[in-house]
Amino acid sequence: MAEPVVAQKSPYGVEVEAGKTYWWCACGQSKRQPFCDGSHKTTGFTPVEYKAEASRTVWFCGCKHTNKAPLCDGTHNSLA
Ligand code: FES
Ligand code: FES
Numbered sequence: 001m002a003e004p005v006v007a008q009k010s011p012y013g014v015e016v017e018a019g020k021t022y023w024w025c026a027c028g029q030s031k032r033q034p035f036c037d038g039s040h041k042t043t044g045f046t047p048v049e050y051k052a053e054a055s056r057t058v059w060f061c062g063c064k065h066t067n068k069a070p071l072c073d074g075t076h077n078s079l080a
Contacts, residue, residue: 004028004045004064009079011059011072016052023047024060024070034060034070 005028012034016022023036027045030037036047048070052058061069063076 002044004043006063006065006079007033008062009076010062011076012062013057013059016050016055016058018052018055020052022050022052022070024050026064026069028064034062 004026007025007028007030014022014034024034024047025032025036025040026048027040027043029039029043031039040046050058050060050070059072061072061076063072063079065075065079066073067075
């Protein structure tokens with residue numbers, strides 16, 4: 001599988017709503033970052049589901065190289 005595209009080298013802070021489901025873009029090609037817009041179709045990637053348990057700010061990975069998808073785990077700091 002090809003490498004994901006780095007959408008940005010920092011997380012996206014998003015105010016999520018309790019009870020709502022979000023689909024994080026894993027391929028990096030969505031035009032609606034950090035969420036999936038269907039652009040992954042030819043990439044071999046599929047979006048990752050995130051269910052908000054509380055209403056708060058969540059930091060979604062923008063570099064797409066996190067090991068804790070869909071959330072930022074700091075890996076963006078070690079990207080070339
Ligand atoms: Fe990237 Fe859907 S557009 S996973
Ligand atoms: Fe990807 Fe932080 S933005 S790990």
